[in-house]
Amino acid sequence: MPSGLTTGLAATGPAWDVVPPALASGRVLIIDDNKAILAVLTRLLQHAGLTAIQTVSDAAEAVAAYQEFHPDLVLLDLHMPGLSGFEVLERLQARSQEVVKVPVVMLTGDQDQRNRTRALAMGASDFLNKPFDSMEVLLRVRARLETRSLELRLAEHNQELEARVASRTRELEESQLEMLQRLAGAAELRDDETGQHTQRVGAMAGRLALAAGLPPERADLIARAAPLHDIGKIGVPDAILRKPGKLTPEEFAEMRTHAAVGARILSGGHSELMQLAERIAHYHHERWDGAGYPCRLSGEAIPLEARIVAVVDFFDALTHERPYRGAVPVDRTLAMIAEVSGAHFDPAIARAFIQMIRSGGQPTCEEAA
Numbered sequence: 546m547p548s549g550l551t552t553g554l555a556a557t558g559p560a561w562d563v564v565p566p567a568l569a570s571g572r573v574l575i576i577d578d579n580k581a582i583l584a585v586l587t588r589l590l591q592h593a594g595l596t597a598i599q600t601v602s603d604a605a606e607a608v609a610a611y612q613e614f615h616p617d618l619v620l621l622d623l624h625m626p627g628l629s630g631f632e633v634l635e636r637l638q639a640r641s642q643e644v645v646k647v648p649v650v651m652l653t654g655d656q657d658q659r660n661r662t663r664a665l666a667m668g669a670s671d672f673l674n675k676p677f678d679s680m681e682v683l684l685r686v687r688a689r690l691e692t693r694s695l696e697l698r699l700a701e702h703n704q705e706l707e708a709r710v711a712s713r714t715r716e717l718e719e720s721q722l723e724m725l726q727r728l729a730g731a732a733e734l735r736d737d738e739t740g741q742h743t744q745r746v747g748a749m750a751g752r753l754a755l756a757a758g759l760p761p762e763r764a765d766l767i768a769r770a771a772p773l774h775d776i777g778k779i780g781v782p783d784a785i786l787r788k789p790g791k792l793t794p795e796e797f798a799e800m801r802t803h804a805a806v807g808a809r810i811l812s813g814g815h816s817e818l819m820q821l822a823e824r825i826a827h828y829h830h831e832r833w834d835g836a837g838y839p840c841r842l843s844g845e846a847i848p849l850e851a852r853i854v855a856v857v858d859f860f861d862a863l864t865h866e867r868p869y870r871g872a873v874p875v876d877r878t879l880a881m882i883a884e885v886s887g888a889h890f891d892p893a894i895a896r897a898f899i900q901m902i903r904s905g906g907q908p909t910c911e912e913a914a
């Protein structure tokens with residue numbers, strides 16, 4: 546926020562004999578159609594030690610001067626020809642984008658209480674009565690500059706605190722994510738000795754998200770959340786997870802619980818990343834035609850990131866060896882995806898994936914490992 550004031554102010558004391566150094570740099574904009582008043586106030590403030598003073602006698606130029614000069618305090622005449630002080634005040638308030646509002650002190654000989662109330666309601670901070678009492682002018686100017694300096698200091702401090710909190714929150718989220726990724730990795734080692742499936746799915750899901758037209762920041766989040774998609778398998782017994790043959794209906798039902806269990810493990814996260822991971826874990830076995838599990842969602846009711854991971858998970862699982870079967874060739878797997886596109890998979894996502902793999906988007910070394 547532009548200001549002539551430093552924010553390390555510690556200016557106190559009843560007199561204005563010497564302008565505290567921190568206030569001497571305060572920038573004062575005086576708007577009054579009476580040039581004699583402008584000259585008197587300027588001399589008075591300069592005599593008190595203020596160095597940055599700008600005057601405007603034409604109210605129509607007030608807003609431009611305000612935006613250019615970045616004042617810490619505005620002294621504004623209430624009654625001017627053309628634009629009134631009220632109109633100028635309204636325009637200044639409308640253009641002020643600062644977190645800490647610049648104080649506006651109205652200059653007036655008008656004792657009408659209604660005008661004073663109106664000015665206060667519009668955001669004026671104070672009044673100075675014409676004819677001016679020099680000491681009152683200086684004391685009020687000093688008080689407003691002191692208040693502004695403290696408010697700026699507070700705003701700066703708040704900004705620092707917010708940045709610190711945001712940074713600590715990010716660190717906590719990162720460590721929470723890392724812990725969950727380790728847990729997912731531990732779960733994965735039970736049915737994939739290399740423990741690389743989840744990482745490959747993450748990397749490929751990120752690339753597919755980009756290929757499907759998602760913004761890079763979203764694709765990056767998906768790449769980081771997708772490795773947690775099967776974290777719920779930690780609750781599936783080894784006898785089922787590592788069974789070499791076909792699962793019985795009961796065993797398959799047990800296996801299917803991993804989606805809801807995973808969502809439960811990841812639930813309650815406040816970050817976008819954790820909420821995304823929860824949705825992927827929950828819905829990555831839903832099918833486009835509604836025949837999937839655990840919620841039997843269909844079409845676009847299935848979160849897009851889960852539709853992305855569904856295709857990638859299928860591709861990676863089939864093209865890599867498992868304890869109970871060999872790897873299926875890439876071309877054959879892509880043909881299978883095309884066959885069930887529109888039933889099992891979102892057709893647009895399946896098409897983008899097939900195109901990505903066929904058009905030179907072969908799995909990277911990391912993904913093919």
Ligand SMILES: [Fe+2]
Nearest residue numbers: 774775829830
């Ligand atoms: Fe799964």
